[in-house]
Amino acid sequence: MIRESPPSRRYVILAEGRFEDRNAKTAHGLIAYGRTDAEVVAVIDSALTGRRVLDVMPNLRRDAPIVATLREALRYSPNSILVGLAPAGGRLPEAWIGILREAAEAGLEIVSGLHQRLAPMFPGAKVWDVREPLENIPLFSGEGFDVQPKVALTVGTNAAIGKMRTTLEIGHAARKRGIAVEFVPTGQTGILIAGWGICIDAVVSDFVAGASEQLVLEAAKRTPELILVEGQGSLGHPAYSGVTTALLHGSCPDCLILCTDAHLEKVFTRVPVPETKEIADLYERVAALVKPAQVVAVSVNTDGLDEDRARAFVEGVAETTGLPVVDPVRDSADPILDAVLRAPKTVEVGA
């Protein structure tokens, strides 16, 4: 769905045994960035019973109780249960089926961002498969070249390193300054948070650039001054680079924000993280085949580092790239926003 205002939701998040898992990023994102009409009232993870969200993950900034069972969660009057995991390939853990069935019987709506569609598994239940794409998404048309607002896209040195949170933090910083800004959700967590969008990795590949363009055109209808597009994957991740490239061209950005993290985990089994400067240059050159877009700032995820190490890492990246660098969660997204506001509107190569 591209634009739907969902009803006010009170979520219990199903994350049994997995709440601290990196693949629980849908759950983490909804807790940290969900709107007041998408409130998280409880988390199910029996391994963490008795603790609260902020005890376990202080970075999430919004709190909720963690309980062992659905029954306990029902005390907090949820009306929806979110499958709080987006594992690679996106399939539901077997053990969760019974819990979801029980939730449906208690009248809860089932909400899922998995590739696997849950609606057919729970006949009679209310199910929102967030990844279900629109019918009739068109091919890329080129109309996106002509949107009036400035368009900024987040890109990454790796997948799952904070592109969505960077995009949301820039949005918050812009709103504080009175700038009319639109966040464009391209993945399941972004859609849950913003209440609209298209999960572009669930779209048939020939139409992903078209879907990306339609999202930007839809955002432009609200006449914002600035459109912030949530990035996906990484140009250097063998499983997701296609989605990344389709979004890079399809959303017609005027500038890019490169997201990286301090952990330098491998991108994929034997594939290391690329050099920051190398991948920044490649994003610019691949973008410029269609429409120029400079990397104007770097957003660093320093979660888990102490203050000194975080600062040292940020300074190192600034020295290597010569760009404004900041962790927008630890510090402020203002330096990134400033760089985005300074960037020019660009035109396609042949104009």
Added chain:
Amino acid sequence: MIRESPPSRRYVILAEGRFEDRNAKTAHGLIAYGRTDAEVVAVIDSALTGRRVLDVMPNLRRDAPIVATLREALRYSPNSILVGLAPAGGRLPEAWIGILREAAEAGLEIVSGLHQRLAPMFPGAKVWDVREPLENIPLFSGEGFDVQPKVALTVGTNAAIGKMRTTLEIGHAARKRGIAVEFVPTGQTGILIAGWGICIDAVVSDFVAGASEQLVLEAAKRTPELILVEGQGSLGHPAYSGVTTALLHGSCPDCLILCTDAHLEKVFTRVPVPETKEIADLYERVAALVKPAQVVAVSVNTDGLDEDRARAFVEGVAETTGLPVVDPVRDSADPILDAVLRAPKTVEVGA
């Protein structure tokens, strides 16, 4: 479908009013490269009645009569009718529905490479929607890094400029030398010609790299010495660059053959064709984020040029790139094959 040996087919190609159209490339490809068990017995295009295929398009090398109506085509005893057009976005021209219905009533199987599925439109008829992808295509796994045969992939300065024909010509040249070679079809025409494959642009985007990898693994089971992967789209085409990049990483190639043409049409409305050397460099650098693969030769499509101009163009590209350059249809694919055979097997970046 990844591997199916279709029954022997005698095709009539439906190309009414459009046989000379660039979008009729499925028809042209099947005529030129179809196997003896995928024979084209007639073409329907009333604008060209009385002429034969080789009168109109001498490059296609195999001949067939062109007739005005299905009724006339039935004289040649076809058992299948191919929708001979793959327009952008892939929808069936309205005017063709009646002709296909008539063909189905005459007992013909309907074969289509359109995105739009025809099976639901013709209940009761036998329909092969070539673009219908496999169920349960996995994510990219990395298993493709370890295939034994050398893998070569065609890439392009633009879409629709001869990547499939280049791949097939290299295959023919290799077969003539007694090399065990497997052609890997990634699009509808390739699948019609080879009788197996996956139309990767019809796969959900998160799984395109996985589909590309599965195709190479399937080809490797036949223990060839050389695997030739049919390329798709172009890194610089805004509508298709996602598919191109997913294939570039997912098929784990050891070397690349860059395809270009002498016509330098725009890639997309206002987007010009990139410089050959620039795009060759970008393909190598994007590939090398995951696994190094050098561009070892350039294949030029000189259709429509006279001998002198063709030679001048080929020499110009050779000078710019410093690589072996040839039009494999006009001349021979041997220089490209030699370059592919000289290329080393490569390993992923982190190995």
